[in-house]
């Protein structure tokens with residue numbers, strides 16, 4: 001893409017749609033899909049991803065907080081949006097204003113929501129979360145029945161769903177997950193009314209699709225990654241995101257010359273070094289210093305020295321004919337080679353989720369359908385920028 005900043009993410013909306021359909025195929029027609037698009041759709045861009053997921057058959061969207069839900073509503077999305085995180089009572093008015101579906105676990109927030117709904121002459125659908133063993137968020141199982149009875153007394157508020165979250169669904173040993181599942185079903189059975197029950201994250205969809213119940217909540221699978229390497233490769237997932245840049249400068253070093261802050265990389269021979277204009281402020285972990293690599297001209301070029309805030313260097317001595325503005329792939333494919341998010345995550349001692357979520361707003365996102373750019377989102381709109389929707393630019 002020779003347009004704008006020489007660092008960009010390409011998000012393949014066809015891959016998102018494909019992954020949604022893979023999930024639906026796995027869980028069968030009786031369960032619905034809530035596309036989890038919190039954290040800016042794991043860095044991919046919430047609005048474009050949410051639209052693609054809904055078009056591909058997702059019926060609900062999941063976000064972590066009111067602002068994320070409001071962003072989707074302001075973009076015109078109409079599907080139910082479940083707020084999966086804690087909602088403080090003082091955000092009740094906004095939650096109602098944006099027609100969100102909050103999770104309630106306290107009387108105080110439930111009362112605030114009921115009041116806000118009555119004032120707006122509407123009603124607010126809510127879900128109750130049960131903490132079946134994650135000790136993170138939700139009501140203890142023994143408190144659910146009483147809480148649900150309390151919700152029943154509030155006009156303006158209608159209880160719609162009941163859910164829980166698994167702590168170890170992405171591990172090979174599913175004993176604890178089954179235990180959590182049994183605890184959840186026990187709670188659900190004791191309630192007088194039928195609720196939309198949902199427990200399954202991506203790992204559960206892949207390995208325990210018999211727990212799909214009425215709805216599933218995949219996040220990472222929509223983006224084409226497996227939650228961990230212990231999860232069975234039972235879905236045909238396509239990674240949706242590539243991160244690309246271009247060589248900004250080439251320099252020649254003599255043996256003994258050093259690269260970047262702290263001089264942690266020393267040339268042991270006459271070396272060619274390429275500058276890549278991407279840094280930890282863009283979300284590239286500093287832990288990749290002297291560890292990670294990029295793809296240039298179909299070859300791996302290892303990172304030389306420390307990753308800086310806005311740029312880093314790679315050793316291209318072994319790659320002939322490298323030129324300024326050559327494409328450098330940080331995540332994704334080039335020629336025969338691929339650098340996966342999982343590889344980057346491992347080098348940075350973390351999980352794919354964190355690498356994806358960390359991609360900052362400074363990185364332009366280009367959205368692709370049929371291999372063509374249909375939309376882009378950048379930090380600022382420059383006057384005179386082409387509209388790719390009409391131009392249909394093809395990324396090189």
Ligand SMILES: *Cc1c(COP(=O)(O)O)cnc(C)c1O
Nearest residue numbers: 036084165201202217218219220
């Ligand atoms: C983030 C989240 C999910 C999605 O998890 P993945 O592992 O990405 O599939 C599902 N449910 C809840 C409550 C979450 O917070």
